[in-house]
Amino acid sequence: MSTLRQARGWLSAKRRFQFVLTLVMVSALTAACGALLMLPNSVLPKLRAVVPGQDVSQATDPQVPLVQRTMDSYGKVVAESVATGGGRTGIVLGHSGQRADLDVLASELAASTAAVTALWGSDWNRAPVVVVASSPAEFAALTRAVGTVPAEVAASTVADPVRPGAQLTGQRVVFGPEAGRRLGADGLRSVLRHELTHMASRAVTVDGSPMWMLEGFAEYSAHRGMRHPVTQIAPALTARVRAGDLPADLPADELFEPTSGKASLSYEQGWSACAFIADRFGDHTLVELYRQLATGPKDRAAVEAVLHSVLGLTYPDLVADWRTWLTTRTAEGA
Ligand SMILES: [Zn+2]
Known part of the structure; x- marks a missing residue:
């Protein structure tokens, strides 16, 4: 079944990536975490979808414009929104050079979200933001890593600093540029589920746990x-x-x-x-x-x-x- 789903994903890849995200620069924004959350919705950039019925603006996570702005300096950004159940919409963002990886991840996002929810429960956002970096520098920028990221790291999950009592914000899974080549489609799917599990459990996870x-x-x-x-x-x-x-x-x-x-x-x-x-x-x-x-x-x-x-x-x-x-x-x- 998964092979079939994957094949279908590959066949429709060209059509589904025929839209490019445009970013409206909001000069008042800084990179400070949480800044976007204070803006009214009307100020948020509108993502323009070319293909009818595949409007990425359904992805409501307020970090998306900021992520896009970071990615823009590394090349044209492409994205796909994915219905992940219960009226929620996740999004996969990257560049055309990683199109194959993006398609695998987009075709797996709904099933992986459901699989993690089946194990963990439904107390997480279930509308994941997944990003594929095109270079080690972009990977570091998107994960806020300081210094060189070891080549062994295929993907990472980040979030804004956890504020006591506040909802988690800025959660995203970031894949490195070599992840797809090194892992293959099946490996990408496993790593996606691994990282989504971190995302789901982050709110109850304290640093320093075993x-x-x-x-x-x-x-x-x-x-x-x-x-x-x-x-x-x-x-x-x-x-x-x-x-x-x-x-x-x-x-x-x-x-x-x-x-x-x-x-x-x-x-x-x-x-x-x-x-x-x-x-x-x-x-x-x-x-x-x-x-x-x-x-x-x-x-x-x-x-x-x-x-x-x-x-x-x-x-x-x-x-x-x-x-x-x-x-x-x-x-x-x-
Ligand atoms: Zn891990």
Whole structure:
């Protein structure tokens, strides 16, 4: 089914990208986050759609004009609005050089939004803004990264600083220029779901929470229900486990840094811990665990206390059962 949907997307790509966004410069605006929110709707730039029935102005996220303005200095901006259910409209923005990636992402946006909602629930905006950068410099500009972004980073999710009690604003998924070439269409879809999961859970996620939970949950969501074999989701981990090299512990936060040399393995371990928990306790319990562990537990004892209260397992028992699950799953090759 997904292949069919994808083929359809490719066939209609030319027609669907036949409109170009125009940006009305609003000189009063600054790059300060939240500035756009204070403007009345009538001041916001109108996005002009050439193809009837595909009016990108349906995308109501107020960050879109600001994102466009940033992107304009890197080339002509093309965009597609996507109905994501419940009367909501997401948008995919990029440049014509990334047209193939844009089409894959646009054709997957509704299904990915629905998949994330099925796992996480409906308490997120569900009208995602997705952007594909045409160069490392544009990627950095769109993610507000300082310095060089490591080439290993395929995509990133950003938001305006979280203000207590206020709604999240400025949330967007940004793909790097090499993402499509390196990942392929199937990989792009997984990364989209991974990043949308971060987007959905951001409002309840405190910085400093255990990375294996944050990244493992996003990875679990990315591959959930896709029937991807474990050898595809976690090749490095599978090879190690098959060689008898089982993890002694859940991966520490610093190992998730792109510069650690162990980031891929750590992501795979995080995915496997979440897949094990979902297998044994169900998706609902995994989501509950995320919600409790994402509150920034102050130390290891606090993490272990949450694991025990949600799963009823001591930490050593959890690790032992996870290792058993890993041995079984990687032996099956499923
Ligand atoms: Zn992530």
